Amino acid sequence: MSDTSAPADQVFLRRHNLAMVLRDLRDAGPRSRARIAADTGLNKATVSSLVAELAELGLVRDGVVERGGGVGRPGQTVEIDGRICGLGAEVNVDYVAVLVLDLRGEEVRYVRTPLDVPRLGVEKTLDELAAAIASAVDEAAAGGHDVAGITVGIPGMVETAPGVLRHAPNVGWREVRIADELATRLAGPAATIRVDNDANLSALAEYAMGTSAGTPDLVYVTGETGVGGGVISDGVLLRGTEGYGGEIGHMPIGDPAHRCGCGKVGCWETSVGLAALLREVADPDDPVTDPSVDLEVRLAEIRRRAALGDGRTLRGIEAVGTGLGLGAAILVNLFNPRVIVLGGYFAELGEFFLPAMETELDKRVVAPARGGCRIELSALGFTAACRGGAHVALEAVFTDPASVAADPVPAPLPGGMA
Numbered sequence: 001m002s003d004t005s006a007p008a009d010q011v012f013l014r015r016h017n018l019a020m021v022l023r024d025l026r027d028a029g030p031r032s033r034a035r036i037a038a039d040t041g042l043n044k045a046t047v048s049s050l051v052a053e054l055a056e057l058g059l060v061r062d063g064v065v066e067r068g069g070g071v072g073r074p075g076q077t078v079e080i081d082g083r084i085c086g087l088g089a090e091v092n093v094d095y096v097a098v099l100v101l102d103l104r105g106e107e108v109r110y111v112r113t114p115l116d117v118p119r120l121g122v123e124k125t126l127d128e129l130a131a132a133i134a135s136a137v138d139e140a141a142a143g144g145h146d147v148a149g150i151t152v153g154i155p156g157m158v159e160t161a162p163g164v165l166r167h168a169p170n171v172g173w174r175e176v177r178i179a180d181e182l183a184t185r186l187a188g189p190a191a192t193i194r195v196d197n198d199a200n201l202s203a204l205a206e207y208a209m210g211t212s213a214g215t216p217d218l219v220y221v222t223g224e225t226g227v228g229g230g231v232i233s234d235g236v237l238l239r240g241t242e243g244y245g246g247e248i249g250h251m252p253i254g255d256p257a258h259r260c261g262c263g264k265v266g267c268w269e270t271s272v273g274l275a276a277l278l279r280e281v282a283d284p285d286d287p288v289t290d291p292s293v294d295l296e297v298r299l300a301e302i303r304r305r306a307a308l309g310d311g312r313t314l315r316g317i318e319a320v321g322t323g324l325g326l327g328a329a330i331l332v333n334l335f336n337p338r339v340i341v342l343g344g345y346f347a348e349l350g351e352f353f354l355p356a357m358e359t360e361l362d363k364r365v366v367a368p369a370r371g372g373c374r375i376e377l378s379a380l381g382f383t384a385a386c387r388g389g390a391h392v393a394l395e396a397v398f399t400d401p402a403s404v405a406a407d408p409v410p411a412p413l414p415g416g417m418a
Helices: 005-028 033-040 044-056 116-142 178-184 198-207 274-281 295-306 312-334 352-365 368-372 380-397 401-406
Strands: 062-066 074-082 085-091 095-102 107-114 148-153 156-161 165-169 175-177 195-196 218-223 225-233 341-346 374-377
Touching: 005 033, 005 044, 005 380, 005 401, 033 044, 033 074, 044 062, 062 085, 085 116, 085 198, 085 380, 095 116, 095 198, 095 380, 107 380, 116 148, 116 178, 148 178, 148 198, 148 374, 148 380, 148 401, 156 195, 165 178, 178 195, 195 198, 195 380, 198 218, 198 225, 198 341, 198 380, 218 312, 225 312, 274 312, 295 312, 312 341, 312 352, 341 380, 352 374, 380 401
Parallel strands: 085 148, 148 195, 218 341, 341 374
Antiparallel strands: 062 074, 085 095, 095 107, 156 165, 165 175, 218 225
């Protein structure tokens, strides 16, 4: 029998080395071929060959000439080419959004479309999302970019491998094959579309590009209609046995007088979710409670009232901040993170939440000095899930650069629909 393992091993090694060179350029910035060889331990001839292949794939290009103070010819640097992009998309209760990042981490496009997703339902919402994705792919192509992968964030329990949403109570969806449905609409293979929980993607975005980027033990807590979380432990996203970990909004420490969107009572989000804040700070006919008004506009008005010292607003914020501190204390006692990052509306009003939240944390965390945990406000705003999705799509390229040769995301059909 002939030995067929050697060619396969060579292919694997080549792909591994391509990834090593590309990641070196991502992490260290533009480098000469000689410096790449020194960084990676590969010989210069191999590096030159790998760089040529990466350039052919559209992933790297020649940069400036590197002039050192030593003897010898100046070296031509190599840098990441921004042609290849990742696309992150999000479905939330009141909008769908799409964001495109290039391989250098630069934003190419972001668009958020207001939608009443629970009323619109699965089919029409996915039609809108597919149209937004197709438009973004078209616009990227017009600017000389190619989208290498798509990741969609959903506020619910997701089985990531097949891209199936099992349950998203706040939008009223169950058992939706998101990847398959979008692939049909976009006339592309479902394998190129990843689906994940939106808070997980947000946590990955914070770990990759947020104010606490690179912090190996991090908990992300986001507040919108629901409350979600993502836990990074030792640099790895914790998913749990079936992948449903992170549903911190349903910890049973909430207001038993209000039923959660999941159907149960006493969930944490009944005390700290957006609806809880609005109940505390405004009457039902107050414009800040009107869901047809953009959330960021409503939050700006609540912030204005708080800054002016409005008593009801400040009391409501203090109540929610105390509830935030209670839940955060549980997370600190469980995971001992270095940082808890507040996202969503928690970040928008964070300066007002923090005093009550930190007081509660100090009272309830067992470890001295909160176990070294600090609280930070996300700088990614409401784009965090989309950024995390685009990051996941790009990580697939950094893991296997040769995968872009398959051209996985085809040009959309006319009108952006299948």
